[in-house]
Amino acid sequence: MKDTTVARRTTAAVWTLGVTAVLTGLPLVVRDRLPDRLATHWGLDGDVPNGSMPLWAASLVPALIWLVTSAVVTAPLMRAGPTAGPSWSTVTLLPTGIVLAGAQAAVVRANLDRADWHEARQPASWVVAILTAAVLAGAVGWLLVTRRRGASGGGTTSAGDAAALDIPEGRRLVWFSRTVNPWLQLLAAVTGLAAVAALVARVGGLAESGSLWALFAGCAAASLLSVLFSSVQARVSERGLEVSFGPFGWPGRRWAPGDIDTARAEYRRPAEVGGWGYRISGLGTTVMLRAGECLVVRPRGRRTDFAVSVDDAERGAALLNSLRGGRPRR
Incomplete structure (x- = not known):
């Protein structure tokens, strides 16, 4: 915080x-x-x-x-x-x-x-x-x-820290968590400002258009990518697991409850997955925006995991296990 x-x-x-x-x-x-x-x-x-x-x-x-x-x-x-x-x-x-x-x-x-x-x-x-x-x-x-x-206002309406949650009949629970990397947001602001300055300089006639257009395009692209991948949202509902990036929730990935074999919470560090961002390593695919608790799922038919660094991952995994049949409804 x-x-x-x-x-x-x-x-x-x-x-x-x-x-x-x-x-x-x-x-x-x-x-x-x-x-x-x-x-x-x-x-x-x-x-x-x-x-x-x-x-x-x-x-x-x-x-x-x-x-x-x-x-x-x-x-x-x-x-x-x-x-x-x-x-x-x-x-x-x-x-x-x-x-x-x-x-x-x-x-x-x-x-x-x-x-x-x-x-x-x-x-x-x-x-x-x-x-x-x-x-x-x-x-x-x-x-x-x-x-x-x-x-x-995300989160589930019921607490629980077991491998699965007991969901009363007729109740629908939704779990939501979001992680932001503030330093990537700062990088987006700095490169965005550089893009604006290059565009203003071009309009003001300070230099040749070719070099300024190249600077503007490079800084604008860097700013856009930093914004898109500076935050990640994870949502578990009856539709399954939805993971989306950036302030507009795009791009994203989605798995239905039946498409997931297992779900769990696991502590991971950037050094274990190869750094920050969208990483592919021996542990599978990890969206690493901060060290700590991650929601880890094993998609059906796959040998590797998908993990996303979000808070309250244990509760999200428990709800996901319940939705995919890990524990019957009462």
């Missing part, structure tokens, strides 16, 4: 400081190619600018707006204890950072190589692209928060 809290706060700090650096540094990096004053506002009736700022103000004002917004939104997150649930700061900070960074890149690009700010032109398509990206980021953040909160 402590590691999760630290990583959550660190991720928020990385995103806040990273966006601040992009907002402040973008105009300064190409200041030799910008006029003394930058066009910063365009009217609704055309591409002609109707407002400007000196270079220092165009660099600092968006950064100050971002820092104030971040401070207000993340203050509850920084005060939250280890058991605090997912914060709605995700929904706010993602689109806000993207809007400000995109707007800054658009301002710089519009003023680039202009002798006077009156000559700057702002393509309407950029505004549409920025707003679209912000809406998509907000939707992703909303899905992340609502999905995690919906899953936080």
